[in-house]
Structures are given as C-alpha cells and as structure tokens.
Amino acid sequence: MIKTLKIKRIIIFISIILLFLPVGCRTLEKKDLEEKENKLNIYLDIKDKHSLELIKLAIDEYTKENSKVKINTINSIGDSSKKDISEKKMDLIFTNESNMIELQNEGLLKDVDIYLKKNKIHENFHKIIYSVGRHNDKYYGIGLVPYTVEFLYNKDKLKELKLEEPKDGDKLKKLLKELNNKNISIPTVLTEDIDVNDVILSMAMKKNLNLYNLNLSYIATRKKEFQEIFKKINDLQKQGVINNNTFKLGNEGSIKKLVNSNIPAIISISYYNNEFKDKNNIEIIDSLQWDKNLKINLPIIIDNVICIPINSENNENIHKFISYVYGDKFQEKLYSKTGITANKKISKKEGHIQEKINKHIEESSIEDIIISQVMPENLRMSIVSKIEKILSGNYTGKEYDEILEEIK
Numbered sequence: 001m002i003k004t005l006k007i008k009r010i011i012i013f014i015s016i017i018l019l020f021l022p023v024g025c026r027t028l029e030k031k032d033l034e035e036k037e038n039k040l041n042i043y044l045d046i047k048d049k050h051s052l053e054l055i056k057l058a059i060d061e062y063t064k065e066n067s068k069v070k071i072n073t074i075n076s077i078g079d080s081s082k083k084d085i086s087e088k089k090m091d092l093i094f095t096n097e098s099n100m101i102e103l104q105n106e107g108l109l110k111d112v113d114i115y116l117k118k119n120k121i122h123e124n125f126h127k128i129i130y131s132v133g134r135h136n137d138k139y140y141g142i143g144l145v146p147y148t149v150e151f152l153y154n155k156d157k158l159k160e161l162k163l164e165e166p167k168d169g170d171k172l173k174k175l176l177k178e179l180n181n182k183n184i185s186i187p188t189v190l191t192e193d194i195d196v197n198d199v200i201l202s203m204a205m206k207k208n209l210n211l212y213n214l215n216l217s218y219i220a221t222r223k224k225e226f227q228e229i230f231k232k233i234n235d236l237q238k239q240g241v242i243n244n245n246t247f248k249l250g251n252e253g254s255i256k257k258l259v260n261s262n263i264p265a266i267i268s269i270s271y272y273n274n275e276f277k278d279k280n281n282i283e284i285i286d287s288l289q290w291d292k293n294l295k296i297n298l299p300i301i302i303d304n305v306i307c308i309p310i311n312s313e314n315n316e317n318i319h320k321f322i323s324y325v326y327g328d329k330f331q332e333k334l335y336s337k338t339g340i341t342a343n344k345k346i347s348k349k350e351g352h353i354q355e356k357i358n359k360h361i362e363e364s365s366i367e368d369i370i371i372s373q374v375m376p377e378n379l380r381m382s383i384v385s386k387i388e389k390i391l392s393g394n395y396t397g398k399e400y401d402e403i404l405e406e407i408k
Contacts, residue, residue, distance in 0.1 A: 038069050040317045043085060043309075045076040045095035048191040050271045051304040054145055054334065055094055058325045061333060065324070069317060082106055091314045092321065096193075096303035097132050097373050100141045103307065109140045110308040115319065116142065119326045129342040131366040132302045141305035144325065145334065146342055147191065147269040148360045149199055149299040149370070151285040152276065157264040166285050177240045179264065187250025187257075189268040191301055196247040196267065197387045198372040198380070202299040203288050204229045205371055219379075220404060227400040233387060234395040244391040258282065269301060270360075273339030276353045284356045298360050299370040382406045 042059070046052055059071050076084060081099065084090070085108050095103070103109050116122060116139055121130050126146075133141030151172070158165060158175075161182070166172035179186065188196045219226060236242050250266060255275050257263045259282065276282045288298055306325075308318060324330055331343040339354050340361070341347050347358040372380045386399045396402070 038317070040069055040071045040314060040321060041089060041091045042071060042073050043076065043081075043088075043090040043093045044073055045081045045093060045099055046303060047193055048303050050147070050191060050269065051094070051145070054338070055304060057333070057337060058144070058330065061330055062321055062324050066320065069320075082108065085309050086311075089311065089313075090309045091312045091318050093307040093309060094144075094304055095141075095307060097141070097305055097369060098375070098377075100133065100305050100307055101135050101374070104135055104140045108310055110310050110312065111138050111140060112142060112306075112308055113139050115308075115322050118319065119323055121326060124344060125326070126342045126344060126347075126362050126364070128300060128302070128361060128364045128366070128368070132369060133305055133307075134366070141307045142322070142326075143302040143342070144304040144306060145271075145302070145338070145340060146361055146364065147271050147301040147340070148357055148364070149190065149267065149301065150270055150357065150360075151265065151267055151288060152258060153265040153283055153285070154258050154261050154263070154281055155283055156281045157261045160261075161264060163264065165283065169287060172285060172288065173236075173239070173241045175265070176242060176246060180240055180243060180246055183245070184264065185245055185248040186265050186267060187254035187263065188247050189250045189252070189254055189266065189272065191269060191303060193303070194301060194370060194372060195249075195384070197384045197391075198370055199267065199299055200233060200242070200387055201229070201383060202368075202371045204232050219400075223400050226403075227397070230386060230390060230395065230399040231397075234390050237391055237393065237395070242391060243393075244388065246391075270340050270357045271338055273353060273357055274337070277339060277351060279353070282353065284353060286356070298364075298368070300361075300364045300368045301370050301373065303373065376407075378407050379403070 044052065044055065046055070059073070063069065063071060074084070074088070074090070081095070082103065085093065085103065086106070093103070093109075100109070112133065116130055121142060128146050129143045130139060132143040132146075133139045151166070153166065153175075155165060163175060163178055164171055166175040188199075190196070190199070233242075247267065250268075252272070254263065254266055255268065255272050258266045259275060259279055261281065306322065312318060328343070328346065331341050331346050335341045335343070335346050339351070340357060342361055344362075347361065372384075382403045386403065389395075390399075
C-alpha cells in the first residue's frame with residue numbers, strides 16, 4: 001500500500017514537470033527570438049574618418065531612442081568584405097559605390113527599392129542620394145551624406161596679396177598661376193582614400209564618357225577620349241596653371257588657417273561646412289569648369305552608402321534604422337553637426353556658404369561622383385601615377401597605351 005502511494009506521488013510529480021516543461025521551452029525560445037530580434041549587426045566597409053563619425057552619430061542617436069536594440073558594428077579588414085558578408089550574418093552594410101557594385105556583381109546584395117518607397121526618399125531627398133545606389137536598373141544602396149569638393153578662398157588674404165577673386169573659370173586659372181609664381185601651395189582636405197589627383201581627373205573628364213564602364217574592355221575602345229584627358233592636364237601644366245607643387249596635403253588646421261586669413265585658398269570637402277558659417281571673408285567658387293567640353297559640376301564624394309546583404313533576415317530592425325536615419329529628426333541633427341544634408345526641406349535653411357553648397361548638392365547627378373569611386377583600384381592607381389608625372393613635366397603622349405599595358 002505504501003509502495004503504491006509512493007509510485008502515485010512520483011507519477012504526479014513527473015506529470016507536473018512535463019506539464020510545465022513545454023511552457024518553459026517556449027519561454028526560452030521566445031527569449032532567444034526576442035534577443036535575436038533586438039540586435040542589429042552593421043558592417044563598416046569604410047576607412048574614411050569623416051563618414052565613420054557620421055555613422056557613429058547615426059548609431060548613437062538611434063540607440064538613444066531604441067535602447068532595447070543592441071547594435072553590433074563589425075569593421076572590415078583588408079579585402080575581407082566579400083568573404084565576411086557572404087559567411088557572416090550582417091543586417092546592414094556601409095560602403096562606397098565601387099564596393100557596392102562589386103558586392104552586387106557577386107550577388108551579395110538585396111534590392112533596396114522597398115525602403116526607398118517606404119521612406120519616400122525620391123520625394124524628400126535630392127537625387128544624388130538614391131542615384132548613387134543604382135546599378136543595372138535596380139537600387140542596391142542609399143547614400144547617407146554627400147560631400148561636395150569645394151574651392152574656398154579668403155577674400156581678405158587675396159586682397160592682401162593683391163590677387164583677384166576667382167569668380168569664374170578663367171579667373172581661377174589666373175589665380176592658380178599667380179599662386180604658383182609666389183610659391184604658395186593650396187592645402188587639400190579630402191576623404192582619406194581620395195587625393196587631389198582624383199579631383200583633377202574628375203574635372204578633366206569629358207561629359208560623354210560612360211563612368212560605369214570604366215573597365216579594361218571599355219577603355220580599350222576609347223583611346224582618343226582618354227588620351228585627351230592627359231593632354232588637357234598637360235596643357236594646364238604647360239600654361240603654369242597647375243604643377244606638382246600647386247596643391248599640398250592639408251588637415252583640419254588648414255581650415256582654421258583659411259578662416260583666420262593665414263592662407264588664401266583651400267580645396268575641402270563640405271564636411272567642414274560649419275567651420276565657415278557666418279564668415280563673411282570666406283567665399284566659394286561656383287564652378288571649376290575650365291572649358292565647355294569639361295564636366296560642369298563640382299565633384300561629389302559619397303562613401304557612406306547603406307546596403308542590405310542578401311542573407312539578412314532582421315527586416316523589422318533594418319526598416320526601423322533606415323526610417324530613423326532618413327527621418328527629419330536625425331537629418332536635422334546631421335545638418336546641425338555638419339551643415340550638409342541632401343534632405344530637400346532641411347537643406348533650404350539660410351546661410352551664405354550653406355546655400356551655395358546646398359545648391360551644388362541639389363544640382364549634382366550620378367555623373368558628378370568623383371571618378372575614382374566608380375573605377376577599379378588598379379586602374380585608378382595607374383591613372384593617378386600618370387597625372388603625377390604630367391604635373392612634374394613628364395608628358396609622353398602615350399599615357400593611354402602605358403595604362404593598358406599596366407592593367408592587363
């Protein structure tokens with residue numbers, strides 16, 4: 001009797017355990033799912049400090065308003081991005097246009113058209129932001145912030161040097177020649193993977209060249225056009241407009257020197273726009289166009305393109321993050337920090353320098369993306385080395401053939 005009673009108690013105890021076990025499992029499964037859903041893995045395939053700062057701002061501000069979401073950032077190392085993105089679970093990728101195209105050619109990216117439509121990107125932003133992500137008639141990325149490359153000068157310093165303000169292309173050429181004669185070099189403050197030779201190349205490109213076919217097979221059919229680029233740069237060098245000492249590497253200190261009238265001019269990305277706010281002695285040249293056959297608009301740099309990997313599954317958090325960074329609230333913060341945004345409504349705010357930069361962004365198109373961001377790196381390096389030689393007075397007239405030989 002006692003033995004039977006013990007057995008009954010054991011059976012009841014086991015039954016109770018079995019009754020609650022599924023609930024416990026479901027609770028653990030639910031907890032695991034919630035933890036998974038409250039994570040966002042962001043892959044940073046970017047080296048430039050300016051864009052990394054703005055991405056950090058976006059992540060920090062988003063986290064403040066979405067404290068339950070844990071954002072993990074993973075930095076690319078060397079050329080590991082393709083391997084990382086294909087093998088690891090990433091939700092978002094920040095990269096440049098050239099890398100975006102490479103990743104899509106490998107089939108590693110999703111079409112982001114649904115996010116463009118949900119957030120009314122076409123209606124609310126200037127076209128450069130979404131056109132940078134267009135490839136093979138689909139959208140695979142959205143730019144976060146466009147940087148224009150601006151030629152800024154200090155009116156007081158030019159007056160002190162008895163030099164005329166460069167209010168058009170001809171006067172800019174005259175100013176550069178006079179600064180060369182005085183052995184005054186112009187500092188350049190650009191993104192870390194771009195130098196002034198990339199800017200010179202973009203300015204010398206003809207309008208009819210297809211920027212999205214800058215590969216060996218395309219170049220092999222356009223000898224006349226490409227050699228003409230080098231001839232144009234050589235002509236400017238022979239005229240004394242530019243040489244290998246016209247420009248020098250600058251930094252944030254160069255920005256302060258311009259504002260304080262210590263130097264006459266600078267070439268800078270518009271990331272530093274706020275440094276010139278309300279500075280009446282600072283002016284921006286409207287166009288770097290030197291003749292009617294050259295590109296009209298100023299070069300644009302966008303190396304902060306948001307992409308979504310093909311194997312991403314965290315759709316809700318991806319949508320929330322994209323909606324936040326392209327929403328008015330964050331765009332206001334972005335504009336407050338840098339003085340630049342491609343948001344149509346916010347970028348209309350007043351301010352002398354801001355108005356001009358906003359106009360440059362508004363008028364820009366995909367053709368104005370700085371050329372080095374849409375070409376293979378080996379081709380870029382070969383072209384840049386030829387420009388360096390030409391600026392040193394070593395023009396051969398065979399630069400096109402030499403490049404074809406080097407990149408075979």
